[in-house]
Amino acid sequence: MANTVLIVDDSLTVRMDLHEAFEDDGFRTVLCAGSAEALAAFEAEQFDVAVLDVRLPDGDGVELLRRLRAHPRHGDAVVLLLSTEAEVHERLRGLRTGADDYVGKPYDAPVVVARARELLRHAPDSDRRHILVIDDSRTFRELLRQTLTGAGYEVTAAASGEEGLRVAAARPPDALIVDGVLPGIDGATVIRRVRLDAALRNVPCLLLTASDDYTTELQILDAGADAFVRKQEDLAVVLAKLAAVLRKSATALPLPDAGGARPAQVLLVDADSDYLETMTGLLHEDGYEAILARCADDALALLAVQPADCTVIDLHLPEIDGRDLCDRIRAVPGLRDMPVIIVGRDDALLTCLAAGADDYVRRADGPGTLRAHVRAHLRRQTLHEQNRRIRDELVRREMEAAEERAARRFAEARAELVEELEWRNRELEAFSGSVSHDLRSPLQTILSYSELLAEEATGETAKHLRRIYGAAGRMNALIDALLQLARANRGQIQRADVDLTALAEDVVEELRQRDPSRDVQVTIAPGMTAACDGDLIRAVFANVVGNAWKFTTRTPSPSIDIGHRDGVFHVRDNGAGFPSDRADQLFRPFGRLHDATEFPGTGIGLTTVQRIIDRHGGRVWAESSPGHGATFFFTVT
Template structure:
């Protein structure tokens, strides 16, 4: 369906000119000659765009705009003001009361149509699809604003303080934030600064409510990162209009096509010379620009605070305008610092002008044609910079999202691994605690009991027999403690890999066993030339446990034999001792896991757990194969780092 435009102007010529241009552009028009007809149209017609002449015989166009904004059917309508008034104050008044744009007469009718279409496209997303967070400590004001926004189709959430508002925004990012400047705790400007620092919220439009009425405060608000501000003494309809404007602006505009700059752009002319302003404005308008005249720095700053321009041309050496100070001030405002500024002078002030922050300098005597050429060049460059910036921002956004996704995935994986390991270690610790308590209690009870007998001297036993029993129990406790310390050492510290001769290491372990048990005759074969890059001290503990177990479990073999060698990538220790069922091999690697009675083959039950920990820390694995009565083979790998 064609969009409808309400045109309110007392000039028949203007009405018909705009009617023809909009009709040619595919719009339907509703024409009104004054305020009474416009008010009747508010109730009878549904329209998408409204154009008001500021000066009407029976009404004020700005007042009509305010009535439109409070009307339940038309609060979100795109509104433009038409006026031949040249004063900046008139333009500011219209924009501050909810106008989406202000078009000065004489105007290009087709440019007005294009601007209306652009504003409609930017606001294509309906308010019903958007949510608004209102942060204000006044319950009355919050509920009043909630009612207005709900009537306009917005979903509204509220908060009574800045901290509460930030938490609510983080939990559920809104489409826009309206925040009071004065709040308990952190103030509204701080809330906006924190929003701009949050990766999730930094693009959310923010409106700040203020009771101040001076230009400096307005610029400070914009410096804080606000997209717009509304004075509290104004009608709430202005809040609705400003909200619709910033949401349209944030809806996302497609990148402009590369090439020369085309289209109507606002150019702010700051010069007290009214004659020069009129001549420059006329020629710039012919070029397709929309000139906005400001006679002094205060009006210029006020205009920029409400509606930034595409470029600023300012007199730098004319009484009445401190152009250098104005240029420096523009460069200090984040939202304005990238805007092109062209200095206009009569003397030799080029260097001073550029030092103050201007992008270019044009002599007044060179004429408006020279100014137009410089203006075209800077706007073309600005367009290319903006296009490149948007492309970079999009690439950075995608890269940031990808990085955040990777980080979140890595954190989730690491957390899952830590949780799994923690649960496993907790189960292991429970079993470990019970086993340690049991195994340490037996030798300790022996030591205590026989020590008491010696002290009381009430036994027929030989003292030597008692001492031997105490000594044996102490050795048992010492072996348990040594095994526990060895297990603890296998769980901490860094692996120090060096080139290690495993054949020589195994031979040393066998020699120690022979010295400790000289009465046993065990045949041991150690393969020569076995080498690996590993931690020699830790791997020595592996061989001590594996070869020691083989030595112990061959104690009842007729011809005990132990082989230490290498098969492909794995090292092994093989014996012909008691053996065990292979399907129960995993039980041996648990703390205090045993498959034989401790009275037949005594031991701590910790050695194979230590072996597994050490091999795991080297990045290898350990396993066992056996049959009852036919010996066992323990194999392990030590992969290179």
């Protein structure tokens, strides 16, 4: 779905100019000539971006911004203010009121669109590669746009090299396609300037040419183009070469997002209106935006709400010396690294540099010299910022590599520990088997004689003998449980497709044969299967279903439900239950929640269950409340 932009300006020319630029970029536009129309649009329309003129015939653009920010449906919209560069106080009011950016008139419509796209941050086409097309032929631009859009690219267009550089600065593209012959600077010069810009130097560039001359091809490549395409060739060639250079650029070092891109902003602090106008035009040609301030107070106020990329200060300001203003700027922590250039009428280089300026330019050397110095400082500043980001990225990668090495060492140590534990488990099982044999012989004697004597004895003697018989039986069950736990810890599990429904039915049948006097309603879901070790999972069912059987002995109508849903198996009963906040204690060795005399058991059955499920890569847990039964869940992966 296309983004919608609200454009509010009393000039029909401005409205239609922005309408065409936004519409070409895929936006839907809503046009308003004043505040009254805009307020009506607030209620009738839903928009993502608002471009507001500061001065309107029936109201104030900043007041309109305040009402937009307070509106329940439009408070988060991206807002750009339009005004002349001379209106410093309107710029300050707008930024303080909540504007996302300020665009000075005269403006470049494609730059406004690119800035709006960047500020949206979550544009619907953000997952598509962004291609900037620079060509003075409207027909060819539209043909190329249709071809690229049909191939899945997002396209922005510019009609001249200067305009294209400003659009690229506002929103760096993934690739650039530029015509060799353009009004103003030619395509080769555009590419050279791109290669000199640290923020754009890695952008793949294709140059369009109508020439078949081999020398022209060499000149194109020498200018820094990654490839060239002859205009007389099929546009499929453009798509093929574009895909090739994009594949190549994908191997470059990925840099973290540096935030919303925009043209570099240069703050000019000077009381001379003519000089400001001249410098604004020259900076505009280089793709920079000039911010004008005629006094030190305005400059400091502007820097407080919208830090610039470079500041140029007249040494002879009316109310303060330029060196003092430079010193005050340097005292602000966030502005210490911003380049400051002082312009003066005499030789004050050393004193200006001592005051903290980065450069000094004599006014007599002309605006062109100052323009070159500004360009050099901005280029150096961008390069430093890119180098810093590269260093940060390399440090991040090194940390990730160190973490990976640590994880690998941990995995190796863990593997060694697992191997050691496997060996110990085998030893433990062998030991357990030997010990169990030594224990079972006297236990069988105790069980046999206590049972025999209990049948012949009466009164208290018979009662004591039955207690001896019961204790010996519990000891025998404990030995079985310990052997089962030892087996659960041993070796690799043997996975196969197991019919868990049949397995559960076998377990329930064994319980019925062992306790034929019990009438327990058991429901088993059909079609339960899993890739697992059948012998081990049988032990899981034997323990969990056996517990359910045991804890429903005092329930009038005992029932057990065995089923599954979405890969999770469950055993649910309507028995005694337990406090839910103590569920984890169940799986600890001998972690009883009930009196052993009331509900006898070994105390390690659920510990064995947890170990078996862990070895299958699954999870086991329980839910219950006293008197309302219990449900045990487990997964097998």
